[in-house]
Amino acid sequence: ALQRRAVMLVDVLALQSSGEDPGEELLKCENDLVGDIVFLVDSSGSIGSENFDLIKEFLKSIIKGLDIGPQKIRVGLAQYSRKFHPEFGLKDNEDKESLLNKVNQMYYRKGKTWTGEALDSIRTRYFTELEGSRAGERVPQIAVLITDGGSSDNVEEPAWRLRNHGVLVFCIGVEMKNQTKLETIASPPHHHNILPIKPECRCVFMGERDCEMLWAFKEWKCEGAGAADVVFILSDSGGSGEDDFPFLLVFLDFIINSLEIGQAKVRVGIVTASHVPRVEAHLNTFHGKAELEHFISLLPPRQGGAKIGAALNSTREVMFRERNRGRRNARKVAIVITDTKSQDSVSEAASSLRRAGTTVYAVGVKDAERTELEEMASHPSSRHVFPRADFSSLVAETQTNVCNKIKQFHLFISFSQHTEINSFIFFTLVKMKGDI
Structure with a gap:
């Protein structure tokens, strides 16, 4: 086990x-x-x-x-x-x-x-x-x-x-x-x-x-993990619109459910990658899991394409900055969840984010391209890229790897x-x- x-x-x-x-x-x-x-x-x-x-x-x-x-x-x-x-x-x-x-x-x-x-x-x-x-x-x-x-x-x-x-x-x-x-x-x-x-x-x-x-x-558990700032980047493909977005939110909810949410523990921020990246929630927005889960249940899809590269830049420049509520001494994790290919380049933006000390995961569902997921994710891709269509195994592996990354x-x-x-x-x- x-x-x-x-x-x-x-x-x-x-x-x-x-x-x-x-x-x-x-x-x-x-x-x-x-x-x-x-x-x-x-x-x-x-x-x-x-x-x-x-x-x-x-x-x-x-x-x-x-x-x-x-x-x-x-x-x-x-x-x-x-x-x-x-x-x-x-x-x-x-x-x-x-x-x-x-x-x-x-x-x-x-x-x-x-x-x-x-x-x-x-x-x-x-x-x-x-x-x-x-x-x-x-x-x-x-x-x-x-x-x-x-x-x-x-x-x-x-x-x-x-x-x-x-x-x-x-x-x-x-x-x-x-x-x-x-x-x-x-x-x-x-x-x-x-x-x-x-x-x-x-x-x-x-x-x-x-x-x-x-x-x-000791066999790991998410409870008792160290402080971490985790930003989820959700891409909503303009083509399939509302059909896929609820799926992404359910997946997001499963991952969050495995984390110990709190201002002194794991904090969560959310960015949506449409035509213009949008910060849906900063890292200090939520003080508990119930509050976060309620917010996710009300989050609407954002139409107008999927510019993931711009969202990666926004995550680095806005979300993790100390003046924007990022914690200097907390582990930084970004999790991209996408169902499509990005409409802009992701390579340089992802590299800059990783160079800034952020561990990047890339989760693909439906029409996401594996090569692009690998461009975004931290190395090795075997631990940071999840392109599977099978929902249960996708959730299990992502929970395990993200939790393992922030665990002490x-x-x-x-x-x-x-x-x-x-x-x-x-x-x-x-x-x-x-x-x-």
């Missing part, structure tokens, strides 16, 4: 102790995984030289466990104190040994802590196509900030700009001096994306064999701390294959 209801991202990852270099025991990411990962290291005066050496060992252990290559996982590294200091970029497709040597050559810089400026720097100097980012190819974009949490400048706006650029941000805390500050930087959920480096991990470098880890996930997984770890982060990156890359 679990296999049918949810995609298991990871089953069991176990590392056997062998007495060899601990780095060689670390988890190896599977060959088909791709990702662009940038490590940003705080080397300011508050870190201390001893912790800086610990960070270098931590970085080397992670790099050893990644399948690095121009078509696989690309890694970038920078450090900062008062100034930003690039070490190597995503397009520096060197062999693993060369990268490890560059980590060894890093030196402790001391000085003030300008984390906000450094976050802006990796966004503009690392996560760009010119500098080797593959975001345009839907490759997961990941930033790992290693810091004690203190900063001499503002971090909230730079962190938001980085996340809004489509980058998943982890924070690795050194002594965790300022948890609140880290929470303003990291992507949600914070209990997954903020992790400590503990002094105990030194024992791993000394050769202890505590090398067994189990990832376990329960993670149980018994493992040495620095390997936990390595494996967590593996987990993230597997997960993000279905997010971008």
Whole structure:
């Protein structure tokens, strides 16, 4: 039942102790995984030289466990104190040994802590196509900030700009001096994306064999899922008019019925894609499921064609903007439900929406074209495109995938701390294959 209801991202990852270099025991990411990962290291005066050496060992252990290559996982590294200091970029497709040597050559810089400026720097100097980012190819974009949490400048706006650029941000805390500050930087959920480096991990470098880890996930339920802003985009084909629109509304009602609706939980907005996109309901319109379901029952069809591309742009520019009631730290999901081919181009609009950090599902009924659904949806299409005509299976699969996307997984770890982060990156890359 679990296999049918949810995609298991990871089953069991176990590392056997062998007495060899601990780095060689670390988890190896599977060959088909791709990702662009940038490590940003705080080397300011508050870190201390001893912790800086610990960070270098931590970085080397992670790099050893990644399948690095121009078509696989690309890694970038920078450090900062008062100034930003690039070490190597995503397009520096060197062999693993060369990268490890560059980590060894890093030196402790001391000085003030300008984390906000450094976050802006990796966004503009690392996560760009010119500098080797593959975001345009839907490759997961990941930033790992290693810091004690203190900063001499503002971090909230730079962190938001980085996340809004489509980058998943982890924070690795050194002594965790300022948890609140880290929470303003990291992507949600914070209990997954903020992790400590503990002094105990030194024992791993000394050769202890505590090398067994189990990832376990409870069978998911929509109840208890994390906060999410979900926008439904309904296309009403002018040709068939009112014949199909009630079908779309029934389908919409089934999906909503599986979600935990509320202003602090899952919020729902609705856009209709006719000749001109129309915002039927903003994300803060409904305070409960009954209110939302009543609204749907009264929603009339909108005639005049189906310009889904324009509706996708409207979703990005209007619905998810913070000034228009979008929540900065909530997962963003867009679900296109259409019975026809769009009368305008959807490719660029969908790409921009995904790049803004939104997971896009495309649900086709009746005359919807599969190729166009795949153009709109996040990757892989097997998890985000639903072209089936069978109503019951269409509802079941869409409920499962949407709910799985906004659910907070329960993670149980018994493992040495620095390997936990390595494996967590593996987990993230597997997960993000279905997010971008």
